[in-house]
Amino acid sequence: MKKETLIIGGGITGLSLAWELSCLGISSTIVEKAPFMGGHVSNFACKATQTCQKCGACQLEDYLSKVHKAENVDLMVSSTVDSLTQNGRDFKAMILQRKSMIVSDKCDDCGLCLKVCPVEGALFYPAFDSRLYISNEKCLNSIGVHCEICAQICPQGAVELQEKSREVETEVASIAICTGFSPYDPTQKLKFGYPRVPGVITSLELDSILRTGNFQSAAFGETPKSIAFIQCVGSRDPRSGTNYCSQICCGVSIRLARLIKNRYPDINLTIFYMDIQTFEREFDRTLDRAQSDINFIRAMPSEIHSDEDGFPRVVYHGGDETRQMALFDMVVLSVGIVPRDPDLPGSFPGLWKNRDGFIGSDDNGVDAGHPGIFVAGAAQGPKSISACVSHAILAASQIKRYLDRTMRGE
Amino acid sequence: MPKINLNELDPEFKHRVAEQPGGEGLKACFGCKACTAACPIQPIDKRYDPRKIIRMALLGMKKQVLESDFIWLCSSCYGCQEVCPQNVRFTEVMYAIKNLAAQEACIPPGLTAQRSLLKKHGRLYEVGEFENEKRLKIGLPPIIEHAEDFDVLLPDQTVEKDPGHSSTFHNS
Amino acid sequence: MSGRVTQSVFLKGVHRIQEEASSKVLILGGDEYGIRIAEVLKNNAFDSTVLFEPNEKYPANPKAEIVQGLILNISGFMGNFSVQIETSSNVTHSKFGYIVAAQPPHRKSKINAFAINDSKSIYNLSEFKDYLKSGGRLPERKDRWRHIAFFFDLKGSSEVSQFETLVSVLDRLETEDRLQPYVFTRNLKVASPGLDARFRYHRQRGVVFFKFDNGDPVINQDENGSVITFVEPLLGEQMELTPDIMVFDEILGPTDSLKPILNLIPSSPAFAPYLQPESSRFQGVETPKAGIYAVGPSRGVFDIESLNADVQAVTVAILKASMEKPDLSGKGVASVDHGKCTFCLTCLRLCPHGAIGFISRPEIDPLSCRACGVCVVECPMGAIEIRPLGDFTHSTETVSRPIKLIVCAKSGLQAAAKIKAGILSDVEIIALQCAGNVSAASLLEYFRDGARGVIVAGCFKGNCASIYGSTLAERRVGYAAEILNQAGFDPERLEFTSVAGNTPETVVEAIMKLKSRIHHY
Amino acid sequence: MxxxxxxxxxxxxxxxxxxxxxxxxxxxxxxxxxxxxxxxxxxxxxxxxxxxxxxxxxxxxxxxxxxxxxxxxxxxxxxxxxxxxxxxxxxxxxxxxxxxxxxxxxxxxxxxxxxxxxxYMRLLWEEIGIEGIAKAVTRPLNGVTLAPHYGCHYLKPSELNVGFDSPEVPRTLSDLITATGAKVINYPSLLDCCGGGLLGMSEEVANAMAVRKLQEVSASGAHALVLVCPFCNVMYEGQQKKIAKSTGIDLKTPVVYYPQVLGLALGMTSEELGFKLNRIKPKELLEIVEG
CATH class of the missing domain: 1.20.1050.140 (Glutathione S-transferase Yfyf (Class Pi); Chain A, domain 2)
Structure with missing residues (x-):
């Protein structure tokens, strides 16, 4: 059956867009390549201390439950859009779905499959879930190698492998690109020692650790006593080709720092920054509070290396006369947002990339330049969770306008 | 500590430095101090501090920069340049500043000497019979000077002022 | 567009809603956004009236109906707001279906904060922008460089939009010869597309930025003008500057004229002077009160991109609202038993959503009601009723499931859904629209009926869709625990825990701790 | 070629x-x-x-x-x-x-x-390759331990070195040494600048820059510091005595050029390779190789 909108990407933007469209009576199909919906946000921790820190991560759960209940939204996980062609005003999409899965009702977490799987990461527990998933990308079957070791060993018969992709052809009247962002790859910044220097992690990894519970459970062994955050790793950095602010990282790091301080008051926290960007309404008060128990240093470190005992050492110049070499148990690289290639199959005249490499949009912020194709969320530029939702609402309004017009034959 | 009056500084200076070959990046600096943290000289001699030199140039402290002896302390290791997120290419900026100093303020005597040697012999060291005999002994071909090209190539130096405070400069 | 469906039994009876009023929108605030919202709404078959304040400039060719005046009073509910407006000639009474607050921001000057006198060469940033826009010139100085000093993000933090303004002012200034701009600042707000690149561009053009971590610059004035004294942050040297012009950015906030609307929402003291709580529960332009929408400054948004998005979001919100049908089954909406009601008006004062009105007796508007149950619990007569959600399977078998987990449908319910069945084997989950529907009495009843332990899981403070629903719940848990204690029971059998939809581990932890505390009972 | x-x-x-x-x-x-x-x-x-x-x-x-x-x-x-x-x-x-x-x-x-x-190192790396060198080795330098020193201009500015070596975690010289059969040590000051660039301006500062590496290599037990640049040599060999004297640190770190090490591994004699011109004799190294 023809859907009105094909939403590519089932992250917070795609889900909130589907919900808004559904409220406006517009049907949609969300195609998500991972075996679950939610995108990056599904790995983010709730940053509430005693009170909510307005990070917006819990919005995902809210939208997931709403979208699951909505009648006119189809959810397709483990799926990719294989081809996309113009068909008059409409589009024809070929969606490939390979839904190998572990049936959670049957699975008893014995772990046998994990032991026998020949590919690391092909079976995995995401941070947000106690259930086991099969990665479409890593499972051997996805590259055409027949393998059913896990299915054979499972005493519960919980593994359902789907070797061949199911092809689903759909016709849609509009397309929304909600493919989100990629985190900046900090291995490009060799000076910062990731992942060579033990204890150097990214802000996304820290978020995921805190989501799962605590430092011990994240195979860190011990709870760190001191943590440093390095801001602007891959942001505001023309040398790395990112001549823009990623907008979210100050908020993320300060919230993470406050969350850590709340859970582990004894951990010493330091944030290295360039400029602190406003991220909420009572920003002055938030910043004052944060500054009272977090050490803020305006400096970009030159180097992070491992000291004799294997701890990360940060070399920086804080403004005193001499350079400092500070030892931490953990250093968090607050990585920026960089464009992700949406890999839109098929070519559509008018689509473009903006100065920073994100999908271009016209003045209204969501028209991607080709009639019927829209872009929303971090695919269009760095955005916080709430900004992604706002952008999705904007996209919903423009999609509705577009559909109204095409229906009237304009 | 006497106050520096910004009104008396030279706002044109930063543009002058930026116009020199290699100086282009200077004005992109946003003061993150990574350069100083990466500099191997600064911990040894506080007078040489990349962020401060950039800052002084940006503020138009022309005299204080060009007539200083610290600008000659850069070892050209490119440490600062490699860590700069804004692509200031500070090693090259230092050369631009030194070039300006050479034009209108002062040159350490050692460098002047090097230049005259170069102009005279086409190389930093005069090659005499002694050197070539030594080479011959170990089985190496002789070195022949081609100084004539350098007379054409390098113009005569116009400005040569004594820095007046060259305590740290000495010939090697 | 015919407006929303208004078949509520009591709405028909009490409010006598007029169909034509329900599709009319009142937009507060002229500026450009008010007019634009009117245009977008017009395309979606909503008629708007844009209200300009008496001192606001009037556009030449407005594409919407315009009224200039002040709001005296607003009352009513979505679909049927009564608005009293005082114009220069008279006082009018009109009906509107929806109200959109789109006033421009209130700007508070920072000049006084620097303890200096406002003089000819001193400007607020917005004034200076207008001055240049209208062709204003900088003082001529043939003999020397002119120096212009901008102050940004000092004495109170500044918004991204103000840095955008500053940069656009610099764009204009750059064409002038022998002019040196200096920017004194704390943090530069570059979190907007292209802004950091523009900041870089102006550095390249020669603008000098001083970033202070502490020790703001001091300005001294005498008859010769102003002198700025400061310690240069990167050099550590004492410096001074005698600028020809000084420009100060301003503190932005919502306009004062939101008061009549804030009065409509009983929970507004929690988020005033804004119209929207700062909470991810309120996406886009929605406020706790159905039918009232907050655009831009009135919800704390100042940057142009978000403002543009808000303009569209208003239409989405109004369209959605116009399609919404009241829940007439009674399952999800509170209703008043008028036989028991004694007109104490507690419910009216406490409804976080402003869903309760009084026309000869308290009435609950079914479209505005969010079924949080705050009124149900607080009504001293027990005259209001709302039923728990019916869509979560729970046993009433206290023996097999002696632990009661009372969850909010917006957070705890989702968290509980992620918990392994084993942990929940002896737990009965009771889902409410909001933890605010938990009463001390009901908690005691669970114990009376044989529960061994009770956990109430409400949203974190600041994340409650009913503003203070979970705070009330926590307080009531405290009362109940006190009563248990006095009655000789262990109060530790009862606990409140804050939870979000993505923190199942906090619920698990609470259950495990409770179990270990009560295992000997 | x-x-x-x-x-x-x-x-x-x-x-x-x-x-x-x-x-x-x-x-x-x-x-x-x-x-x-x-x-x-x-x-x-x-x-x-x-x-x-x-x-x-x-x-x-x-x-x-x-x-x-x-x-x-x-x-x-x-x-x-x-x-x-x-x-x-x-x-x-x-x-x-x-x-x-x-x-x-x-x-x-x-x-x-x-x-x-x-x-020369890049030429060897790209034209002969590590395997080519290893194959050509006739006298593997077993038992020899060496400390590489790259030098700043070997690695930086990185935009001129694209496709060769990493300025942060360089490996070419280490690998070239390893190919001779010698053991390479890693040490904290590996990437330190020799200071040669400002010897003419301030000997004091230059010497202060060189000392850490000399000290670390000396303490590491390496048989020699391996250089590829005459500028660095001025500091590490030429100034070594002066540095030792002014700092009071006992320094006797032999300094050799990589081609000398390579030559030994290719079976050439220390005499042919000009070892007698090395001012601080790598005695132990030569003893291990030539007996």
Whole structure:
């Protein structure tokens, strides 16, 4: 059956867009390549201390439950859009779905499959879930190698492998690109020692650790006593080709720092920054509070290396006369947002990339330049969770306008 | 500590430095101090501090920069340049500043000497019979000077002022 | 567009809603956004009236109906707001279906904060922008460089939009010869597309930025003008500057004229002077009160991109609202038993959503009601009723499931859904629209009926869709625990825990701790 | 393969051991070095005074090479860096190209900047390869422990080194040493600058920069510090005694050039490789290799 909108990407933007469209009576199909919906946000921790820190991560759960209940939204996980062609005003999409899965009702977490799987990461527990998933990308079957070791060993018969992709052809009247962002790859910044220097992690990894519970459970062994955050790793950095602010990282790091301080008051926290960007309404008060128990240093470190005992050492110049070499148990690289290639199959005249490499949009912020194709969320530029939702609402309004017009034959 | 009056500084200076070959990046600096943290000289001699030199140039402290002896302390290791997120290419900026100093303020005597040697012999060291005999002994071909090209190539130096405070400069 | 469906039994009876009023929108605030919202709404078959304040400039060719005046009073509910407006000639009474607050921001000057006198060469940033826009010139100085000093993000933090303004002012200034701009600042707000690149561009053009971590610059004035004294942050040297012009950015906030609307929402003291709580529960332009929408400054948004998005979001919100049908089954909406009601008006004062009105007796508007149950619990007569959600399977078998987990449908319910069945084997989950529907009495009843332990899981403070629903719940848990204690029971059998939809581990932890505390009972 | 050998100023006068060992090892590995008599200074010493003077001086050498249509192999890091930088600038910046050629014209020279400049290590790495070297080794240096020193201009600026080695985690020299059968030590000050660049300006500061590495290598038990640049040699070998004296630290770190080490592994004698010109004799090293 023809859907009105094909939403590519089932992250917070795609889900909130589907919900808004559904409220406006517009049907949609969300195609998500991972075996679950939610995108990056599904790995983010709730940053509430005693009170909510307005990070917006819990919005995902809210939208997931709403979208699951909505009648006119189809959810397709483990799926990719294989081809996309113009068909008059409409589009024809070929969606490939390979839904190998572990049936959670049957699975008893014995772990046998994990032991026998020949590919690391092909079976995995995401941070947000106690259930086991099969990665479409890593499972051997996805590259055409027949393998059913896990299915054979499972005493519960919980593994359902789907070797061949199911092809689903759909016709849609509009397309929304909600493919989100990629985190900046900090291995490009060799000076910062990731992942060579033990204890150097990214802000996304820290978020995921805190989501799962605590430092011990994240195979860190011990709870760190001191943590440093390095801001602007891959942001505001023309040398790395990112001549823009990623907008979210100050908020993320300060919230993470406050969350850590709340859970582990004894951990010493330091944030290295360039400029602190406003991220909420009572920003002055938030910043004052944060500054009272977090050490803020305006400096970009030159180097992070491992000291004799294997701890990360940060070399920086804080403004005193001499350079400092500070030892931490953990250093968090607050990585920026960089464009992700949406890999839109098929070519559509008018689509473009903006100065920073994100999908271009016209003045209204969501028209991607080709009639019927829209872009929303971090695919269009760095955005916080709430900004992604706002952008999705904007996209919903423009999609509705577009559909109204095409229906009237304009 | 006497106050520096910004009104008396030279706002044109930063543009002058930026116009020199290699100086282009200077004005992109946003003061993150990574350069100083990466500099191997600064911990040894506080007078040489990349962020401060950039800052002084940006503020138009022309005299204080060009007539200083610290600008000659850069070892050209490119440490600062490699860590700069804004692509200031500070090693090259230092050369631009030194070039300006050479034009209108002062040159350490050692460098002047090097230049005259170069102009005279086409190389930093005069090659005499002694050197070539030594080479011959170990089985190496002789070195022949081609100084004539350098007379054409390098113009005569116009400005040569004594820095007046060259305590740290000495010939090697 | 015919407006929303208004078949509520009591709405028909009490409010006598007029169909034509329900599709009319009142937009507060002229500026450009008010007019634009009117245009977008017009395309979606909503008629708007844009209200300009008496001192606001009037556009030449407005594409919407315009009224200039002040709001005296607003009352009513979505679909049927009564608005009293005082114009220069008279006082009018009109009906509107929806109200959109789109006033421009209130700007508070920072000049006084620097303890200096406002003089000819001193400007607020917005004034200076207008001055240049209208062709204003900088003082001529043939003999020397002119120096212009901008102050940004000092004495109170500044918004991204103000840095955008500053940069656009610099764009204009750059064409002038022998002019040196200096920017004194704390943090530069570059979190907007292209802004950091523009900041870089102006550095390249020669603008000098001083970033202070502490020790703001001091300005001294005498008859010769102003002198700025400061310690240069990167050099550590004492410096001074005698600028020809000084420009100060301003503190932005919502306009004062939101008061009549804030009065409509009983929970507004929690988020005033804004119209929207700062909470991810309120996406886009929605406020706790159905039918009232907050655009831009009135919800704390100042940057142009978000403002543009808000303009569209208003239409989405109004369209959605116009399609919404009241829940007439009674399952999800509170209703008043008028036989028991004694007109104490507690419910009216406490409804976080402003869903309760009084026309000869308290009435609950079914479209505005969010079924949080705050009124149900607080009504001293027990005259209001709302039923728990019916869509979560729970046993009433206290023996097999002696632990009661009372969850909010917006957070705890989702968290509980992620918990392994084993942990929940002896737990009965009771889902409410909001933890605010938990009463001390009901908690005691669970114990009376044989529960061994009770956990109430409400949203974190600041994340409650009913503003203070979970705070009330926590307080009531405290009362109940006190009563248990006095009655000789262990109060530790009862606990409140804050939870979000993505923190199942906090619920698990609470259950495990409770179990270990009560295992000997 | 054939390439032009660029000696620069210092190597052929002060570091004959480097030159002789480079020539011998290259020959043994099938590299033909061709000399151009007219090659002069690379221009680096002029950079502080006038960048353009530096560029024309470098360009003169590059133009001579371009006329021969051969690549340049330089022994000195600073020479290689300078020539590489100027070739890059002339190749990519038409304005500079024109300016430089205007000044080269009276000499009858012209430069497009297409000449490829490599230091000897990069040449070995790219043309012979680690495996090629390992295969050619006839006398593996088992039991020898060496500390590599890359030098700043070997690795940086990184934009001129794309596709070669990483300035943060370099490996080429270590791998080249390992290929001889010797053991490589890693030490904290591996990437330290020698300080040679400002020896002429402040000996005190320069010496202070060199001391840490000498100390660490000496303490590490390595048999020698392996260099590839005569500038670094001035500091680590030439200044070593002075540094030891002024700091009061006991330093006796033998300093060798990589081609000397390579030559030993290829079966050449220490005599052939000019070891007698090394001021601090790597006695232990030679004892292990030659007995």
């Amino acid at each position: 054939e390439t032009l050998l660029y000696l620069g100023c210092t190597v052929p006068i002060r570091n004959l051991n480097y030159e002789v060992s480079a020539r011998l090892t290259a020959k043994a590995l099938g590299i033909t070095f061709r000399d151009i008599e007219e090659f002069g200074c690379c221009g680096f010493p002029l950079k502080s005074l006038n960048v353009e003077d530096m560029m024309v001086t470098a360009a003169r050498n590059l133009a001579l090479a371009e006329r021969e249509d051969l690549d340049i192999c330089a022994l000195c890091n600073a020479c290689a860096g300078t020539l590489n930088e100027v070739a890059h600038q002339v190749r990519t910046n038409p304005e500079i190209r024109e300016k430089i050629n205007r000044r080269l014209k009276p000499l009858g020279l012209r430069l497009d900047g297409n000449v490829k400049v490599r230091n």
